[in-house]
Amino acid sequence: MYRYHGVLVYQSHDDDGVLEIIEREGVRSLHFGSFSRQSSMLIGFGLAFLTEQFTWSAFVGLSLAAWTMLGVGLGIYDRLRHKPNKWLALKDQPLGIWAMSLAHSGIAVFIVGVTLVSTYSQEKDIRL
Numbered sequence: 001m002y003r004y005h006g007v008l009v010y011q012s013h014d015d016d017g018v019l020e021i022i023e024r025e026g027v028r029s030l031h032f033g034s035f036s037r038q039s040s041m042l043i044g045f046g047l048a049f050l051t052e053q054f055t056w057s058a059f060v061g062l063s064l065a066a067w068t069m070l071g072v073g074l075g076i077y078d079r080l081r082h083k084p085n086k087w088l089a090l091k092d093q094p095l096g097i098w099a100m101s102l103a104h105s106g107i108a109v110f111i112v113g114v115t116l117v118s119t120y121s122q123e124k125d126i127r128l
């Protein structure tokens with residue numbers, strides 16, 4: 001079976017998602033979890049490298065925030081993907097869906113703020 005532009009060598013399922021080993025041109029690569037989990041780790045890794053200095057705590061926090069935001073976006077996308085008129089379907093979503101999406105987006109922003117402030121803040125005592 002071909003996946004990720006290669007041959008599927010091994011596949012395992014559990015409660016956390018899928019674990020797959022793909023071979024492409026003699027090189028094996030590991031794919032785990034869902035698309036949003038893999039993408040959020042890649043986004044978190046990239047954002048952590050854009051900061052002053054890379055730290056693992058920034059990577060973890062930014063990955064969790066990206067995972068939350070991707071989950072919000074994919075949740076809305078899943079509700080709209082089979083609708084013929086996307087704008088009308090978006091407008092007709094229940095208020096609870098919008099509230100949940102807004103709340104989860106707020107949690108992601110909170111995670112980014114706490115992560116960056118706790119990781120990169122500096123304190124300096126000055127005598128007056």
